[in-house]
Amino acid sequence: MDFTLSEEQQLFRDALAKFVQNEYAFEARRKIVASAQGWSGEVWARLAAMGALAVPFAEADGGLGGSGVDLMVVMQELGRGIAVEPYLATVVLGGGAVAAAGSPAQRQALLPGLIAGERQLALAYAEPGARHDLHDVQASARREGAGYVLSGRKATVLNGATADTLVVSARTAGARRDAQGVTLFLVARGAQGVSLSDYRTIDGLRAADLVLDGVRLGADAVLGPVDGGLAPLERAVDLGAAALCAEAVGVIEQLNALTLDYLRTRRQFGQPIGRFQALQHRAVDMLVHAEQVKSIVCLAASAAQSADERERRRAVSAAKSLVGRSGRAVAKEATQLHGGMGVTLELPAAHYAKRLTMIDFWLGDSDWHTERFAAASA
Amino acid sequence: MDFTLSEEQQLFRDALAKFVQNEYAFEARRKIVASAQGWSGEVWARLAAMGALAVPFAEADGGLGGSGVDLMVVMQELGRGIAVEPYLATVVLGGGAVAAAGSPAQRQALLPGLIAGERQLALAYAEPGARHDLHDVQASARREGAGYVLSGRKATVLNGATADTLVVSARTAGARRDAQGVTLFLVARGAQGVSLSDYRTIDGLRAADLVLDGVRLGADAVLGPVDGGLAPLERAVDLGAAALCAEAVGVIEQLNALTLDYLRTRRQFGQPIGRFQALQHRAVDMLVHAEQVKSIVCLAASAAQSADERERRRAVSAAKSLVGRSGRAVAKEATQLHGGMGVTLELPAAHYAKRLTMIDFWLGDSDWHTERFAAASA
């Protein structure tokens, strides 16, 4: 039983922390978010140079063979700066799906470029009306000759518009909510029949809605087993959820620090407002949330790539469930304790609180993961 | 729109309040609760003399023809003293069922005696395993000649052991959870085949478990329509729930007053603990609970006898749901704010907190009524 980071992990964390602190200050972030692309190519190149993009991939694929814990280290630091670069989308979700299900040729075609920072991915699994259910797939892939023809709609595809390649789930067999019959496909963003609408999300990211209208794909576009795509999809999304939870740790810790700073410096009635006991006790509860989340996120990071499906589901869903509940609670309290300024975009707190709240809306919300945890714990 | 009590109601309330305050002090109550019967015949006789037992009954039955609001007035004051006399069981539940479903002969046989304080009733509807569902009835009444033979088990019958007559629900048709096929019967406590086990409840009352083993009843034992007993049963239980909620108002207000008193007088760190802001804010939340409960209980009292079934269910279930949630919250906070002494039976607070908490376990808990409210509000 050991909770300490290795020396290597600590060095990597410190380097990332310094990078985020220097390059991702409040004003810098504001500009990046407001840019046309919505994230910074320069920051991305630096992350590539630091090796951050290589973390979760096998050495055979040009990666560092990092663990869930290594990924946690990266995401926590990105969270501390509420960085908007598509690390989650490209490295963890898209990259994770390719790593989990790809043939050697597919991995070779995609991952080295990704690791070098030259290629962006996205995972298009969600459908309107499916809420968080991965198996609720209506998009269809019809066999035609050796290949397939894809049609359907995918919603809130994180990083959809800047991804070169989309990993798309579609139904090759079965009825709408069947677990069997889902297949993953690699689709070039520019392929004929693909239309993408890019938009901002309320937490400062970019996502896209995707309409597939008779997109023709060769047999080599199939990622992993035909009809058996749900398992690798779930693996990738679980890794993504664990990573997102790690990001939340960084966000919570930074938001708590900002709030404490405000409590110590803001004066009302002749003293710092942090002297008022009612506010003190609430600040303590924010710390309790932070510590609990930090702990469960370690567990999720450790189990995120476990071969034991039940262990993986249980740990990841426990973390995502708690992050959803605690994250919202911390965001609300941080806002309230900041008073009037807490609801303006003038201070960083509001930006952290928005991201923290909306983390519950990506990759399964608290209710969804709580039920999934219950099922895995029965 | 008028929330004021009539002058008559105010006079009655004041008289009852004075009675409860004088006769039902902490030590007096302790003795009553510890007595063999578990409640005081003397107090009961006084309640009868004051006309309290006559409140909800029609003038034709010797009652005062009082409204749900009149009943609320009585129950609030009884709650202020956490009186343990079987008013709810005899007058509201048992009496309510007889009033709702009884023939003139049955009403005449039972109600005048009840009103005079000479006759005790109980409503035996709950079965083990049925939780709060009135229609979940396994006890069976088999026709035999002109009469019926009853067999089955009834659990947590409030006032069961001191009731002269029990109103028992039993199945005359249909399957276990069918709404149709439930019939109410009047059963003398001493009838052959009736066995009763009396016990204390954790909130200071008495209840009994009831085993019916081939109890033979004449045709005149049928209370209300054969197979159609669920509707009058539900009416009686709704009136009971509204009355119980009114009791909760009295309990909450008294418990809040005790807690405020403690906050004002208990000194720690050189000042009354009520000066500590964290405790102040919690005391305020207790007041908010009290005001909200008081308001919704007025609504439930007003609608408890409404001919509009949907309106009645909605109002009663809203009140019972809120009383459950708020009552528990207030009980917890009162205990915590009393510190170590709050969890001993030395101070009244613990007794109020116990009753307040357990009110949620009688006549449908918060979850059950919340769902019922949702169904009635769709």
Next chain:
Amino acid sequence: MDLHYTPEEQAFRAEVREFVRARLPRDISAKVLGHRRLAKDDYVRWQKILHERGWIAAGWPVEHGGTGWSAVQQHIFDEECAAAGAPRLIPFGLNMVAPVIMQFGSEQQKRRYLPRILSSEDWWCQGYSEPGSGSDLASLKTRAVRQGDHYVVNGQKTWTTLAQYADMIFCLVRTDSSVKPQEGISFLLIDMHAPGVTVRPLYLYDEEHEVNEVFFDDVKVPLENLVGSEGKGWTYAKYLLGHERTGITGVGASKRELALLKEIAAQQAKDGRPLAADPVFRQRLAQVEIDLLALEMTLLRVLSSRTKPGPEASILKIKGTEVQQALTELMMDALGPLALPFSRTAIEEGGSAAPLAPDYAAPLAARYFNWRKTSIYGGSNEIQRNIIAQQVLGL
């Protein structure tokens, strides 16, 4: 006790409902019901329609052009307007400065300002909070120095709602620094168009330009714009605060939002069936509905008693805003991932924020965040708790 509306009250409700049905412009109610941002003109248009009918000032006494309605009538009016999707009436003139002018203002001030408030000719805003004094209002620093027939005002207000539309601002200013903080404060009416007044937007959580900083740089204010006596501003401000609390409860609007939430829950799916049938969501929704029902009864209990609400009205502010916030959160939750897309254009002009999301989804997450303000403004809920603890509970 009779919790039914009287026949007169029911007739009144019918009259209001019919009027609102007939006269509320459809383009405005569509915005309100769709949670779109309203333009200045939307507010003013509706206010002028009400003015024309004589219903703009529900709470004013008749002699000043008010309706003379009972508190319950006012609530019915509020409920009917809210249900139909009428915009809220901007309170700064009607419900905030007007009662102060009526009670403490000069005859000249009454004659000048009250009619212009009724007719929506003047848009008012409120100059209380400053960067250094939010909850601790008495510590405010904006100074007004007498010079001949005018004051010269210097300082900064913040958190000034819709100042960008305003013609007038009522301000608490410090006219005397030599006395106790509360005693050196005066209540001043300032022309927003006067030289030296600058407005800078503060963007809220949802990128809405709703509040502002207002700077005063040697602004000349005629002495006649002082309300009441110099140094009594604190008393007037406290008088006003009592007025604010019951109005802030927002029962009418919350009932409308609850109805909209139920529609959304019927349309959204979970586990392959309507969200409205999901047991966990049902419980959560029903709990808020019950809280709101209890709050409505609490409000009516306060309003129907003939005595003026005291500090216990703070309960309405606390619970009212808790219910409002719970509703915005459930609405966002009902959407699931469809709450994520954000588009200012959609919020301001209508439409969806993402092609595959329904139109009604576009403003809801933004609204959730915007609504966090409600437990902060009008005296934060912490301040309300302090007030109750001291003035009601005697702690």
Next chain:
Amino acid sequence: MDLHYTPEEQAFRAEVREFVRARLPRDISAKVLGHRRLAKDDYVRWQKILHERGWIAAGWPVEHGGTGWSAVQQHIFDEECAAAGAPRLIPFGLNMVAPVIMQFGSEQQKRRYLPRILSSEDWWCQGYSEPGSGSDLASLKTRAVRQGDHYVVNGQKTWTTLAQYADMIFCLVRTDSSVKPQEGISFLLIDMHAPGVTVRPLYLYDEEHEVNEVFFDDVKVPLENLVGSEGKGWTYAKYLLGHERTGITGVGASKRELALLKEIAAQQAKDGRPLAADPVFRQRLAQVEIDLLALEMTLLRVLSSRTKPGPEASILKIKGTEVQQALTELMMDALGPLALPFSRTAIEEGGSAAPLAPDYAAPLAARYFNWRKTSIYGGSNEIQRNIIAQQVLGL
């Protein structure tokens, strides 16, 4: 980071499990798993079994007869004992007075008391709280006046857990009223059988005789029973407080209770199906299970770090007791109306409280109420929040 137990730790767990399986008396574990009241003898019997094996003092250093186990091993031991239904080890001697004696006591005190604690020959209780000083311990009034070779103690302690069984009490007493409150306090060991000591029961919520008032009426205490120096009692008490907080977390017991709760939920019905399948109850139960899982990780994070836990250990007290209380509440809720019957006999001797209720139901409501104490004792959760606010957050 490796959140798996090491092979050594796993082997250790297996060893503990096997020992507990073989040696824990079935009649005792049946009481614990059935939430029945334990008699003094139940505690002592189990403690003697552990003593025989050398495992009674998991946290003590080897030289005093402890195990020398790592913090993680201690946690494993605790978990295995709890899971099997072993009684908790009465902490007053083992975990409270013993560390103080080891750190600050005389050689004579160590020689006399430590072996008798190990062997369960002395039952200790704690004399801190007084009627007038609970959270504000420093205000205590019990006085010890030096007279020749002994102190004469007068005063009253309260809230003294299981004093009716105790042979010894460690007390904070005031030896000097002329200095600052904290500086006049001394740490005294008092024989409960000494003349002038009286114990009066206080009945808890659930009618259990668990805590007491202890009166001292001219009780003579030999000077050699003073621990450390006069006037330093406050320092020793604070040293002890840090020891208490991690132990109070109760993760092992909560995991056992969670398992029992799941069994109950599988047996009870709602809407004609097992309660365990009810979506609303499932969510509630899973949330507590997740909280507990996070708490377990937090505890292990604290324990596995090589530094001694500081004030942040108060987090464990707060969250630990919150989880414990949530579990007792869910257990009571799972029963529905069957939680109502109450029988002291059933709780003390087994059986059901009502003929139609299952045996396991009898103690659960009483236990819910009894457990309200956990957020009060050991430094109330409010005091813990004060400690964290000041010592961790620097507010």
